Amino acid sequence: MNSLEKLFAELAVQKLQHQTRRHFLMDCVSKMGGLAMAPLLFGCEPGKLSKSTSGLQLSERDLNPLAPLPPPFLGKAKSIIYLHMAGAPSQLELFDYKPELAKYHDQACPESLLEGRKFAFIRGVPKMLGPQAKFSQHGESGAWVSDYLPHFAKVADEVAFLKAMHTDQFNHGPAQLFMQTGSARLGRPSLGSWVTYGLGTENQNLPGFVVLTSGGKTPDAGKSVWGSGFLPSVYQGVQCRSKGDPVLYLEDPSGMSRDLKKNVISAINQANQEDFETFGDPEILSRINQYEMAYRMQIEVPEVMNINDEPEYMHELYGTKSGEESFANNCLLARKLVEKGVRVVQLYDWGWDTHGTDHDGSIDMGLRNKCREIDRPMAALLLDLKQRGLLEETLVVWGGEFGRTPMQENREGKQMGFLGRDHHVDAFTMWMAGGGVKKGTSYGITDDFGFAGVDERVSVHDLHATILHLMGFDHEKFTYDFQGRPFRLTDVHGELIHSVLA
Amino acid sequence: MFDFLWPLFGRMHPLLVHLPIGILVFGILLCFLPKKENHDFLPTIRLAFLLGGVAALVAGLSGFLQYQFEGFAWEDVQIHLVGGISTALGSFWLYVQAKKSDRLDTKIKVSALGLGLVMTVTGHLGGTLTHGENYFTEVLPADFQSLLGAEIEPEKGPQLPEENWENAELYAEVIQPILNKNCKSCHNPRNKKGELDLSNLANLLKGGEDGLVLTAGDAEHSALFARLILPKEDEKHMPPSEKPQPSKEEIALIESWIKTGAKENQTLAEAGIPRKLIERFILKNQTPFYPITQMQPISADSLADLKSSGFFAEAVESGSGLLKITCTNFPEFQDKDWEKLAPVKRRLAYLDLGGTQMTDVLLDSLAGLPNLTVLKLNSTAISGNSLEKLAQLPNLKLLYLNKTQVSLSQIQALKASKSLQKVFAFDTPASTELPNAGNLNFPFLFEAGNYSLPKLPTDTIVY
Numbered sequence: 001m002n003s004l005e006k007l008f009a010e011l012a013v014q015k016l017q018h019q020t021r022r023h024f025l026m027d028c029v030s031k032m033g034g035l036a037m038a039p040l041l042f043g044c045e046p047g048k049l050s051k052s053t054s055g056l057q058l059s060e061r062d063l064n065p066l067a068p069l070p071p072p073f074l075g076k077a078k079s080i081i082y083l084h085m086a087g088a089p090s091q092l093e094l095f096d097y098k099p100e101l102a103k104y105h106d107q108a109c110p111e112s113l114l115e116g117r118k119f120a121f122i123r124g125v126p127k128m129l130g131p132q133a134k135f136s137q138h139g140e141s142g143a144w145v146s147d148y149l150p151h152f153a154k155v156a157d158e159v160a161f162l163k164a165m166h167t168d169q170f171n172h173g174p175a176q177l178f179m180q181t182g183s184a185r186l187g188r189p190s191l192g193s194w195v196t197y198g199l200g201t202e203n204q205n206l207p208g209f210v211v212l213t214s215g216g217k218t219p220d221a222g223k224s225v226w227g228s229g230f231l232p233s234v235y236q237g238v239q240c241r242s243k244g245d246p247v248l249y250l251e252d253p254s255g256m257s258r259d260l261k262k263n264v265i266s267a268i269n270q271a272n273q274e275d276f277e278t279f280g281d282p283e284i285l286s287r288i289n290q291y292e293m294a295y296r297m298q299i300e301v302p303e304v305m306n307i308n309d310e311p312e313y314m315h316e317l318y319g320t321k322s323g324e325e326s327f328a329n330n331c332l333l334a335r336k337l338v339e340k341g342v343r344v345v346q347l348y349d350w351g352w353d354t355h356g357t358d359h360d361g362s363i364d365m366g367l368r369n370k371c372r373e374i375d376r377p378m379a380a381l382l383l384d385l386k387q388r389g390l391l392e393e394t395l396v397v398w399g400g401e402f403g404r405t406p407m408q409e410n411r412e413g414k415q416m417g418f419l420g421r422d423h424h425v426d427a428f429t430m431w432m433a434g435g436g437v438k439k440g441t442s443y444g445i446t447d448d449f450g451f452a453g454v455d456e457r458v459s460v461h462d463l464h465a466t467i468l469h470l471m472g473f474d475h476e477k478f479t480y481d482f483q484g485r486p487f488r489l490t491d492v493h494g495e496l497i498h499s500v501l502a
Numbered sequence: 503m504f505d506f507l508w509p510l511f512g513r514m515h516p517l518l519v520h521l522p523i524g525i526l527v528f529g530i531l532l533c534f535l536p537k538k539e540n541h542d543f544l545p546t547i548r549l550a551f552l553l554g555g556v557a558a559l560v561a562g563l564s565g566f567l568q569y570q571f572e573g574f575a576w577e578d579v580q581i582h583l584v585g586g587i588s589t590a591l592g593s594f595w596l597y598v599q600a601k602k603s604d605r606l607d608t609k610i611k612v613s614a615l616g617l618g619l620v621m622t623v624t625g626h627l628g629g630t631l632t633h634g635e636n637y638f639t640e641v642l643p644a645d646f647q648s649l650l651g652a653e654i655e656p657e658k659g660p661q662l663p664e665e666n667w668e669n670a671e672l673y674a675e676v677i678q679p680i681l682n683k684n685c686k687s688c689h690n691p692r693n694k695k696g697e698l699d700l701s702n703l704a705n706l707l708k709g710g711e712d713g714l715v716l717t718a719g720d721a722e723h724s725a726l727f728a729r730l731i732l733p734k735e736d737e738k739h740m741p742p743s744e745k746p747q748p749s750k751e752e753i754a755l756i757e758s759w760i761k762t763g764a765k766e767n768q769t770l771a772e773a774g775i776p777r778k779l780i781e782r783f784i785l786k787n788q789t790p791f792y793p794i795t796q797m798q799p800i801s802a803d804s805l806a807d808l809k810s811s812g813f814f815a816e817a818v819e820s821g822s823g824l825l826k827i828t829c830t831n832f833p834e835f836q837d838k839d840w841e842k843l844a845p846v847k848r849r850l851a852y853l854d855l856g857g858t859q860m861t862d863v864l865l866d867s868l869a870g871l872p873n874l875t876v877l878k879l880n881s882t883a884i885s886g887n888s889l890e891k892l893a894q895l896p897n898l899k900l901l902y903l904n905k906t907q908v909s910l911s912q913i914q915a916l917k918a919s920k921s922l923q924k925v926f927a928f929d930t931p932a933s934t935e936l937p938n939a940g941n942l943n944f945p946f947l948f949e950a951g952n953y954s955l956p957k958l959p960t961d962t963i964v965y
Binding site: 068072073074075147150151202313317365366383392456499 | 781806822
């Protein structure tokens with residue numbers, strides 16, 4: 001076998017591997033019908049039908065997968081900034097004020113709360129842990145925000161709180177995947193990928209979906225939380241760094257001129273184009289496009305990713321220091337990226353997993369430090385978007401992957417050295433602001449312990465349905481065919497949260 | 503004395519019609535039996551058309567009697583009657599043709615097909631008379647029905663007014679529409695799954711196969727509610743798990759209705775229904791963001807032209823004739839490039855010229871855009887001197903002037919606009935003048951920015 005034959009054989013095998021039972025059944029049904037109909041419609045020439053379907057018709061989208069598309073219906077938002085607090089912040093110290101819980105502080109947790117429940121680390125009967133923060137109401141909306149977030153409290157009128165969020169995953173990895181891809185298992189496209197796939201991107205010199213991380217670690221679930229799953233890989237998030245080269249390996253090696261680079265890329269692309277014409281695999285087009293985009297990005301990315309040109313008062317507002325990999329820098333970058341027409345910007349900040357195992361992971365100290373890191377930047381982000389009129393068309397979402405227990409963690413049944421809370425799936429708080437969100441609202445009510453939502457509960461799918469709606473999609477109609485059936489971000493679930501729509 | 507015989511014979515029409523149908527179909531099929539020597543069948547075919555014709559005549563007679571005695575309207579039966587007579591006559595004619603000929607020629611075959619067609623139409627019209635217009639389509643999935651051109655209004659569920667929703671009737675305006683939307687397709691007088699009809703209160707109260715489905719005041723013991731909250735896997739769960747499910751709010755409303763006594767006449771306020779339960783059913787009288795136009799979507803070619811000129815160009819939403827155009831990747835845009843946009847003047851609804859080389863000169867052209875709703879001129883060289891021209895734009899709602907040289911007095915000139923909702927002028931002379939300008943009374947929201955977050959002692963405390 002020569003090498004070309006080998007390639008063809010490989011392709012044939014791959015093609016077969018992607019044939020599933022569903023394809024087979026579908027083919028049986030549709031082709032049988034076709035067989036029966038063909039002679040009737042085209043006069044006894046059964047070959048005709050299949051010929052017309054095999055001809056390659058390329059759309060603009062095939063040549064440039066990031067080409068913009070109009071939203072199915074008028075969405076209020078055109079971009080998203082999603083602030084994910086990886087590790088899951090405690091709603092009971094930030095937004096969900098539970099004075100009743102304080103009265104039970106240090107008392108044994110009532111059996112009724114534990115019955116039939118499983119926790120990540122809590123064993124036996126733990127003690128209740130009263131709120132460690134001081135709460136007060138803010139703004140015209142009277143939103144409850146604790147003294148852990150004094151700056152954010154001033155912009156509380158801009159946001160809509162979802163206080164009875166719930167999920168069904170109590171480990172970080174699966175819960176982050178669920179929050180970002182709608183499924184706790186690997187393989188589904190992330191929210192950002194769906195949106196980029198659906199709308200393309202406005203700025204052809206920047207990636208459509210940018211990811212920025214801070215806190216020293218990427219999320220437990222790894223890069224799959226911004227992966228493209230079964231969507232073409234061009235829709236996955238592009239991780240940029242706020243410190244050092246913004247995108248690794250984007251810079252040319254010394255001695256390589258821009259012209260030389262251009263020649264190399266056009267030669268590679270030509271070879272790829274020929275490959276595509278032989279095999280018709282759209283992933284090859286993705287590849288061509290990525291080379292071209294990387295070439296354009298070399299100019300534009302270092303420019304937007306540089307915060308040194310921002311005036312001093314911007315640095316004061318956000319609390320940014322150039323050269324750092326901080327949440328503050330990332331917030332400022334997020335604004336710059338959205339201003340430049342990037343569709344989705346996602347910020348992951350690590351360090352919110354406050355179990356009470358050490359000082360940094362304690363509810364009364366470590367958590368305060370984390371809050372200080374995000375408090376000014378996220379308030380600044382909202383104000384900055386607002387003053388530029390960007391909040392009209394940018395949706396900002398904030399939250400972790402789950403919440404934290406009203407009980408004190410007792411790992412292995414023992415009292416811990418610091419105050420901590422375990423992972424909790426039944427209730428946590430998220431907020432949204434900007435394009436199309438009814439500001440100054442609070443939706444969702446939890447019980448007196450903040451243990452579970454009693455009314456206006458919102459599932460992860462409901463949240464996704466609402467985000468997609470704000471971007472101009474009907475989550476039930478926005479599908480992608482894979483393995484012979486259409487897939488949705490919300491699978492078969494999800495209801496719009498009408499009360500938070502403006 | 504034997505008068506009853508006539509109407510009885512009439513009533514046998516639905517039965518008798520099947521006789522000619524059967525015989526004639528048999529005859530027609532024989533004409534097309536794929537056999538080399540198919541004229542072997544010719545005698546049989548002759549007989550079939552003769553007998554079929556006689557049967558059609560008898561059936562037609564009974565049909566006429568039924569029309570006479572059962573009070574059908576002439577308009578309704580007219581075509582059916584003509585069809586019946588044609589079928590009978592056609593059969594006899596075919597019989598004569600087949601008799602004259604010794605082989606099955608095309609003429610006979612074609613005529614036989616024609617007869618089959620007439621008969622089918624006639625039969626269908628007859629069926630419609632006895633079973634009703636949408637006898638067949640009714641049972642089809644909604645998508646199919648609309649495919650067949652049937653004008654079915656999808657059940658919209660409750661629709662309540664923004665004002666005075668409290669005074670709406672809970673049962674008539676909320677509960678019944680919820681049942682119509684979620685349950686009626688399987689629980690109506692024609693399609694009574696579980697012997698239950700939920701299309702009105704009287705029939706609902708009759709219950710189904712297993713007895714009553716409603717116990718006023720006790721939702722848990724009312725199958726009407728209890729079945730909805732069963733786990734989806736439960737085979738008694740309603741609606742069946744593969745069908746669209748009612749929303750949480752809809753289920754909660756049914757529960758509240760039962761708990762408050764399942765009354766027929768009771769307003770939402772009397773039943774104590776909170777607004778959040780019906781939020782999604784409130785018709786918001788929102789005016790659309792962009793003006794309504796009859797324009798067709800722009801052609802793919804024109805759109806491609808705009809894109810290749812360097813613009814970002816897209817319909818504001820799928821199917822709309824209005825465009826969103828930005829210069830994100832076209833910072834070299836100059837006043838003279840306007841000619842590239844001039845052909846789509848009427849389509850421009852969202853225009854972002856931010857960061858381009860445009861100057862004051864362009865404002866004249868911009869002022870003539872009938873559908874322009876969002877205009878962004880951030881970071882351009884406009885002086886603001888002729889800003890008042892933009893006040894003429896009939897649909898302008900959002901105007902962005904960030905990082906330009908506009909002053910407060912120039913922005914005052916925009917007060918003449920009847921449509922402007924928000925003006926953004928962050929980082930401009932106007933935004934620095936604002937704090938000392940007193941009360942300006944802009945008819946629109948004026949956003950000058952310059953926000954700061956004063957330092958707090960806690961900013962520096964590390965725990």
